Amino acid sequence: MASDAAVTGMGGVIDLEEKTAVGTTNKVPAMPMIFVNALAQRFVCEDTTYGYSSRAVFQQEAALGKPTYMIFGEANANEPGSPWTADQLTADVTAGKLSQAATLTELADKIGLPAANLEAAVTRWNEDVAKGTDEAWKRRTGLKPIEGPYYAHRNRLMNLGATGGLRINQDGQVLDTLGWPIRGLYAAGLNAGGWLGPFYPGSGVAIAGIVQQGRRAAQTLIRKRV
Structure with missing residues (x-):
């Protein structure tokens, strides 16, 4: 920018749920759990890619002005995709990073959610997975019941990078604010916007x-020597 380079695509970031990293790979299924908003209602397919689930978390929290939560049972923490072991569950509860309760009513009271809605959400989930499906959101992995003791993890988004960056042409050359290539300056990937x-x-x-933009930039550099 100090060389008069133009920027574009600013205003967005790449987010990821920092504890669970849910949806980062389809090789590991999402653990049995549900995401609920401040009304204790599910709002997204939890095993979708994190680019979408994180955006849904952001939108719900922005719209309602309150946190969203991951709800799961103790047995669910032993399933593939879980970031917790039994010892880590205890440690996170002690540290205040997880809320634990014997009943959903008690859990809802601890995290400030409507108890009736939370019970309805978990009941609907359990009824669906008993039939081997998720009728509400068409989730395909982690289809197992959520049973007590119950846990709530407050979703917290971690920034992986920005979607904006230097404006480039098809050859990977960085453009100035008038749209002309800046001699000897190239960008690719998340440096480009x-x-x-x-x-x-x-x-x-x-x-x-x-890969694609970096290759084009290298080809241009070899061809033009600028």
Whole structure:
């Protein structure tokens, strides 16, 4: 920017749920759990890519002005995709990072959610997974019941990077504020902006920019020597 480089695609970030990293890979299923908003209602398919689930978390928290939570049972923490062991569950409860309760009513009271709605959400989930499906959100992994003791993890988004960056042309050359290439300056991947769209879709899409744009920039550099 000090060289008069233009920027584009600013105003967005790449988020990830910091504790669970849910949806980062389809090789590991999401643990049995549900996301609920401040009304104790599910609002997203929890095993979708983090680019979408994180955006849904952000939107719900922005709209209602309150946190969202992951709700699960003690047995669920032993399933694939869980970031917790039995010892870590105890440690996080002690540290105040997890809320624990014997009943959903008690859990709802601890985290300030409507108890009736939370019970309804978990009941609907349990009824669906007993039939081997998630009729509400079409989730495909972690379809097991949520039973007490119950836990609530407050979702916290971690910033992985920005969607904006330097404006480039198809050859990877950085453009100035008038749209002309800046001699000897190239960008690719997340250093470049404007090619990801309105938000990051997840699943390693940034790697495509690194490979394709980086290759074009190298070819241009060899061809033009500038």
